Amino acid sequence: MACLFWDREKYQLIDLTLPIQPFMPDIVGHVKMAKWNHEQGARLNSVPTGIDPIDFPPGPPFYEYHSQAWEELTLTTHIGTHLDAPWHFFPTTENGKMKAKTIDEVPLEWCIGNGVVLDVRHVGPGGLITEDDVKEALKKINYKIQPWDIVLIQTGWDKKWGTKEYFENHPGMSREATLYLIEQGVKVMGIDAFGFDRAFKVMGEEYKRTGDKNVLWPAHNVGREKEYLHLERLANLDKIPKPTGFTVVVFPIKIEGASAGWVRAVAIVEKE
Structure with missing residues (x-):
């Protein structure tokens, strides 16, 4: 029986994945x-x-x-392009009502869907991506988030891959921006930076300056309240020709009881 989905004449694949390579020490473990x-x-x-x-x-x-x-x-499960499972955020989710899923428990149906690229490249180094930034990006492409969309946050930080700055000064999502996407029905979202939150160094310096613990991993900590997953270290979002109208596939490697899994993230785009 012929495959009803794939037509190599009609579609092209865009690789959204960074390589795993032992090129330099990594904050979360040297390969x-x-x-x-x-x-x-x-x-x-x-x-x-x-x-x-x-x-x-x-x-x-x-x-x-x-x-x-x-x-x-x-290597750790958080090296390279990977999908963080709810278990990474906390042992429970939905304010303690549910056990958080490990990566092998994540339904594959969640990991394929309609893709949406939100361009927030105007957010500077170490900047916080706000709910207004997300809403403005949606307004620019005249799009309303649909349930089960897979939202890809484009910071452009993948272009710094292999540099010290890639790890130490990237922007990241705020609690409010993350919650906003979840409230629209998004289960999986991702970013083309080292982490979904701001850089470790940036958060640490703000905490030492303010004493406010809420500045530490605010987007990750949303997972304690709401079940969701996010991708880190995506790449090549600029190669997707249109911000909507494509399919994203982000199946994680099935690692028993793990907090994350490596992903070969791919955008499936209809040829013009």
């Missing part, structure tokens, strides 16, 4: 990667099979290609 080439893979595979690596196909003189290359990674 460690060990690589085995084809010859090393042959030696590893020879142990469980009980076969001399030289006997692996395709045979001499291609000894170094006798088996498969492997990689081994040590």
